[in-house]
Amino acid sequence: MDGNSKPHNTTSNVDRTGPILGYLKNIESSDMWPFLSLLPADMLGKINLVYVFGQSATEVLFTTVDEQVYSLGTNSSGCLGVGDNQSSLEPRCIEMFNGLKIASIVAGSGPHVLLLTQDGEIYTWGHNSYMQLGNGGTAPGVQPSLLSRHINHRVVQVSCGSHHSMVLTAEGEVYTWGYNNCGQIGSGSTANQGSPRKVTACIGSKRISDISCGQTTSIAVTDSGEVYSWGYNGNGQLGVGNNVNQTNPCRIAALQGVVVTQVVCGYAHALALTDNGSVFGWGANSYGQLGSGNKANTVTPLQVATNIGRVTTIAATHYSHSSAARNQHGHIYMWGQLRQQATPDPRLTNFHNLNAVFTGFSSPPVCWTAVAGCSEVEPSVQQSVSRAFNDENSADLRILVEGKYIHVHKSILKIRCDYFKRMFQSHWDENDQDVIEINGYSYAVVYSFVYWLYTDHVELPAEDTIGLLDLATSYCEEGLKRQCQKLIKESIAEDNVALVYAAAIKYSAKELQDFCFQFCLNHLTRVVQTDSFKLLDKEIMYKLVCEAAKNGAFKR
Template sequence: MILEIKTRERIVKQNENEEKKCQFDKEIKLIRQACVFGSAGNEVLYATENDEVFVLGMNCSGCLGTGDMQSTIEPRRLDSLCGKKIACLSYGSGPHVVLATEEGEVYTWGHNAYSQLGNGTTNHGFVPCQVSTNLVNKKVIEVACGSHHSMVLTSDGEVYTWGYNNSGQVGSGSTANQPIPRRVTSCLQNKIVVNIACGQMCSMAVVENGEVYVWGYNGNGQLGLGSSGNQPTPCRIAALQGIRVQRVACGYAHTLVLTDEGQIYAWGANSYGQLGTGNKSNQSYPTTVIVDKDRVVEIAACHSAHTSAAKTQSGQVFMWGQCRGQSVTFPHLTHFACTDDVFACFATPAVMWRLLSVEADDHLTVAQSLKKEFDNPETADLKFLVDGKYIHVHKVLLKIRCEHFRSILNNDDEIIEMSEFSYPVYRAFLEYLYTDNIRLPPEDAIGLLDLATLYRENRLKKLCQQTIKQGICEENAIALLSAAVKYEAQDLEEFCFRFCINHLTVVTQTQGFADMDHDLLKNFISKASRVGAFRN
């Protein structure tokens, strides 16, 4: 009775865990966009396929936008952003968040000590608020954040900045903080900008003819101007004359650009080898980075990290710089399929360098397709009748997967009655042929072990033994030991014997021990005596 209750409790708990896992898997599959951010990678924002927006994490400076500063491990819904399709997102070190919708609206929230939210104050923003000053009738298509300043790019190629400006990073010509968005003019006045990026305290813009303009802090040569002096207004990088740049990416204090020919140039800080030049010397001029013979199609860097990454046309992903605390001075080929994984696994902190978009994948692998078709009456061509219940299967799969069926199945078979094994056992066996896994409580796994022995399925036999080991307890130890002896599962027999010896007092008081086969009892006592189980 006790054994039956424990088994039932185990099955109930297993079912509850499976239900929770299924629910979690369903929620994960709904996610279409996500960003892990914050000074330690402790904040998350994600959007679902229904355009609902959720956040969770530490909530430093109210950066989750929930209206308070309470941390949460349960996702909380941001009602003010739900229904608004997110186009792009960036974050600062405070952190503060800048988000643009597909309609071109800009929302900000979080840390605001330097007016990086663009609302004209220095009060932290605990909920997302739209930034409209000077952006009315403007459609924002790209956003970028430095440590405490913000920058946006409009559809007509204009750049607006605001926030911290101690080094001229907002490009206004002064070092006064800028509380609201102002258009960056000077050399960009009559230029159409196509791409923007921010380092910790510097800003970059690529214009449509491939020129790169830079401004802000330059202490490590990250502006690529050949000097280390700060630049309060945009200045063209003369060393890239004749080179058409497509994209720019900024690390903490280093810069990468990608040309229209698929080449990378880098400059700035290099104490971790983040320039990929093979040494750790800073560079104030653009330097060629040799990644691979293949054309590079994507570059990646993040203003909070000293890590660099690139993806080639053939899909290879390389990384260099600070990787898990180590310095990698040359581009290193990884096993990753995307640059996002480089920052998730190797950057410090482990944050995302961009808003990650997740495409819905409806494609099923061969294994997934087979699993889905198990016991499907619509496609099956054979039924097993066990204990009055049908199990629907496919002859060709059974023949491919099991030697036993290859020899007994005929093409004209439609129903086969099975009386040697119980319904749970035989169903678990057939399901195993479709999935390579078994789902049975330890007591039923004994019957499956019998079947595996009869059908000479050695891998299934090992899986049964693993299941039995995981479910052994004082009440069923003798029964499992008896099964191991009967089916000549020596490894399992030794495991059960050791368990019985380690719990000898309780095991000898169970009903299973009282009903033990005479020969088995005799052998058990003899073996237990040899290992000293009865010594005082």
């Protein structure tokens, strides 16, 4: 049997796919987040992270680039964290967070709030009738309190259900607390729990890599790609083949044979993403939220959204019956309850960000995750530099590749790239030449490389990214190498993984090499039958097979 392990890779509850304005091209910001239109212009330009939540999407938390946290809105149960229950249309600063770097924000239905810092500490506040704040009491928390004494390790991921909370530590441990009427905290009973406790039944000895909460359910993914669920199961949202609630984690047997890397929960449905970009769904489906093309519930996972290509990220929130996904080409699809309309088939959008689906179409229009980025009132330095790329009017240098020119600026190339800095300082006569020629790489690869120097973004088809990785290695651009590796990982499949593994070795891309090895291990039987495996250099093939054997791929 093939091995099915994958590297531990926790996910952040922050959507970092671009600035807020990056996906407001088709929807007015006042339609999506009317509260933000009330902010002073200078404050709006400093926003670093935004999270909109609550049963009516009337609560807002946001951080600024100068490391302050603000809140505004109706302040239900003191969820704004400012020390009282007073509603406010003016942003109020939560001063205890001044100077802290915030990694993630999530909220339940009460609402109660969990805030995670980049140092792995958790603060909770808001609704607490079911002890979902984890402080042992039931009184509302009108200001944040640090929750650390019951959790022994640094927290890397947080999730909330309706009235329960779940966190994941860097060691792969899961802690839960709060409302437990259906067994959603996985303690083996239905008694509420006032403080965080490690979930030990069934998953206590396993390393968890991803977590998600539905309204009254919890789901965890192990680092070997197994999926466990517990809690309420009236709509089959546990995926275990029946409608019986589970007070302890129960493995979803129907997903055996696939390697799951991400799971998300809606109000009463769940989606899972596999390492080869396939999506499985189960649970409630009255609005088509599974993406199966119909509105029939299912108690066992079935493959869905099969016509949208290889998927790299899935999204859902316990607040709604909506679902979304991004494929490897960056296209955003949505399905389920979309502005009260049932949409059982994935629909292609013009959005650039998964959060746009939820803030624009779900009910309530909350954030799926906290959104990183800000809308600038005036162009920022970065925006101005980006716009100068390939601008013939302002450029003072041309790069010639395959007979075509790229218009650039010497000063930017010198600042951003040591290779060009050395070139200009050593043997470049700025008075005699305004053209440099680059050979050995395609126009698309060089264009993408220079575009990255101006923008920090890579825009290149996955099949060309190996060439860009080669160039980045030659020019010693480690940041670009990391981005290339990420893009390449999103395109890995059984028929190309062997050659990508060889390329990763060639370009000293250790993270990509490890990823490819684990993928090969997960799908070894099929990988060794592909043409790309047969084309491997014999030494690399021998290395791959030996490493696979050491990891138990050939054990009976």
